[in-house]
Amino acid sequence: MKLVMDNLGFLFTGAYYTLLITIVSMFFGLFIGLFTAIARLKGNRLIAGIARVYVSIIRGTPIIVQIFIIYYGLPDYGIALQPMTAAYISLSINIGAYLSETIRGAILSVDKGQTEAALSLGLTPWQTLRKVVLPQAARTAIPPMGNTFIGMLKETSLVSIVTVTELLRSAQLLIAQYYVAMPFYLAIAVMYWVMSTGFSAILNVIERKLSKAY
């Protein structure tokens, strides 16, 4: 216990990176997801096809393989990325594919009459999407997206393998230094749990606010 306390600062730094990677990946993943969802729904055959293949590949391969391809594979072609950059890129691409499915479903769940009403008022299809469909889709998409976010928080532990010193790797470094494992693993387990439940609570507040809006 004392060992943990002495190294709390180091673990917090790890937790900070875990959070940072989660938030940054979620941010870019959201754009990728939105773009992919719209490409699949509104794009021509080629664009929709590319989007579908992307989603299929990402969902059909282990995330750890994706991380390895980005970090260990790309240097073969002269693209050597910093561990942090590789983590951002691989996780954003991964989360984008999953989010695109959520967003696509949410867009499809908006009643067709909404689109017709907007079009009949003279809005262009793009304006209709932006002003009428997406705001309503967001309401449907936010709860599952929150779950994806919490899932991502835990999946970030995988990037420890490419030497990003996030929470898990911080613990492993300490274990290598002190030759004791349990206290550090327990400590980070608690920290992951606190962060997850913290976000769940925030998510609940957001959901309740959203359901009050109309």
Place this chain on the structure above:
Amino acid sequence: MIEVSHLSKSFGSLSVLKDVSLNIRQGEIVVLLGPSGSGKSTLLRCLNGLEQADAGSVRIDSVHIEAAMRAKERKKAVHELRSLTGMVFQSFNLFPHLTVLDNVIMAPMTVKNMPKEQAIDIAEKLLGKVGLAEKRDEYPSRLSGGQQQRVAIARALAMEPKIMLFDEPTSALDPELTGEVLQVMRQLAEEGMTMVVVTHEMKFAQEVANRIVFMSEGIIQEEGAPEYFFAGPKTERARKFLRQMAQEPV
């Protein structure tokens, strides 16, 4: 003002409009009657491009749209058609995430780039006209069906259309709520708005329409002034339809 020529439309193997032609003058109030599945709503939806015909053409004012048009030309024509027409739907289709006021000002601000103050001015006048000025800050879910439909009418009017299209505007309403919507429509008619109305409200058709167009099986079976149509329909189909409508406790 509206010129529909030889319009045909099929959904798969089901042919819903068969070579339909119809002219409507400015200020005229035309009620489309007919059994369900007769093509009334499809015809109405062809007038603002929500439905694309397989053959034939629609002209409103100077905007011409033809089935044979290329996609790009068609898109432009449809956009212009929609600036001339306003549509009211059976299921209201108010935007649930926007307040009543925002529902009304959204299109003028988005499509016409109207400044917000001006849009609000117009919206308040229109909401007053449909008797819902005090509901401006409510969300649609807080309103009754009749109130929602009146907001939907105000929303369509905010774009200053030359023609109003009504697609069974009272069919989703409880009987005691249809009156308030029909009242607003009567008022519009008196102001000289050109209106095309698909409805099952016989009394409204009788009292407000200038012309009844009776459709069945994708064909205009007969048309005429309401006093003649209701007194003595020429076709057997129309007689049968009127008998059925009279029996139904609407």
